[in-house]
Amino acid sequence: MIGRHVRIYNLAPITFEYGANVSQNCHLCAGTHDYRQWSMPLVARPITLGRNSWLGADVFVGPGVTIGELAVIGARSVVVKDQPARMVCAGHPCKPLKPRPDPQ
Numbered sequence: 001m002i003g004r005h006v007r008i009y010n011l012a013p014i015t016f017e018y019g020a021n022v023s024q025n026c027h028l029c030a031g032t033h034d035y036r037q038w039s040m041p042l043v044a045r046p047i048t049l050g051r052n053s054w055l056g057a058d059v060f061v062g063p064g065v066t067i068g069e070l071a072v073i074g075a076r077s078v079v080v081k082d083q084p085a086r087m088v089c090a091g092h093p094c095k096p097l098k099p100r101p102d103p104q
Contacts, residue, residue, distance in 0.1 A: 003057075012044035012063065019052035020067075023075075026059045050085060052103075072100055 074090025
């Protein structure tokens, strides 16, 4: 499921595994620039949203990030590193906070 007003900047592949949910106003950004070089070349890295993962409203996901299976990413989080499976994660930068119980 992809909510309203989601930005998908797919300079590299963005994979939505089965059941992945992306809430409104999220931004999935698979590209950046190498600031260490004067020419600032484009760097594109894939994003993967694991099975039954859920991104809350207004989440930013950066290049090269994998969201684990059944992970929940809290609203307005900034995800610049991989997030583990079956965890509730949030923040700026996003980090794991607590285990996600099995859905009923």
